[in-house]
Ligand SMILES: [Fe+2]
């Protein structure tokens with residue numbers, strides 16, 4: 647295991663490199679020409695609406711972070727404000743523009759409401775012992791979110807290739823997809839460093855396990871309606887068929903850091919349950935409102 651000092655430096659170097667290698671995507675580089683607009687719209691309407699909203703709401707996530715972790719470190723702030731947020735905001739711009747080209751309704755994103763839950767956690771985070779627990783949960787959420795995004799974009803990219811929509815695939819979806827693994831690596835490195843440095847005592851790790859298992863949700867899903875919407879992404883991208891495989895991938899960092907002592911817990915049951923429930927909710931809604939379930 648590396649010393650904490652070396653890990654700090656490694657995380658710092660990673661953030662610097664990400665900023666240098668991945669400037670925010672230039673909107674002018676995106677080519678929205680399509681062979682069959684209707685086919686792309688039919689295939690991805692709900693998926694794009696969901697992904698565009700989540701990418702755009704990064705603006706709110708930055709506000710939430712300031713409330714959630716009042717004592718965040720320089721490197722956390724540099725990553726969030728100077729690297730992650732500018733990149734993600736452009737992902738939102740690209741997807742929102744694509745939604746417009748497809749003739750779909752404008753994306754409804756909440757850019758500035760910091761939820762009472764975040765405010766409560768932020769108040770608790772003023773206590774140093776809880777700050778570190780919340781920091782770990784923030785990293786784990788980030789890792790799961792970024793892996794989810796990569797999996798979704800990989801699936802979209804493969805479908806667009808099959809459909810012969812090469813311009814859209816290369817200049818929009820693949821361009822975004824290329825930036826997500828660096829974000830994942832930041833959260834994975836940060837979570838791993840926090841746990842391996844021994845900064846968290848057994849009761850803090852126990853609390854982190856408890857809170858994580860009670861609060862886990864699919865990426866970008868706040869409330870029942872959005873959880874159902876997230877099910878549309880799973881179902882329409884065909885991810886449901888190998889859900890256990892995908893959830894194992896999405897939850898790998900927390901499986902290793904929080905649940906290593908539980909042999910065989912390759913897929914945390916709370917994570918699998920959350921994704922399965924989202925898919926089921928979407929199917930239920932589709933049965934009730936077939937017109938919305940294209
Ligand atoms: Fe993104």
Ligand SMILES: [Fe+2]
Nearest residue numbers: 792825826829
């Ligand atoms: Fe990302």
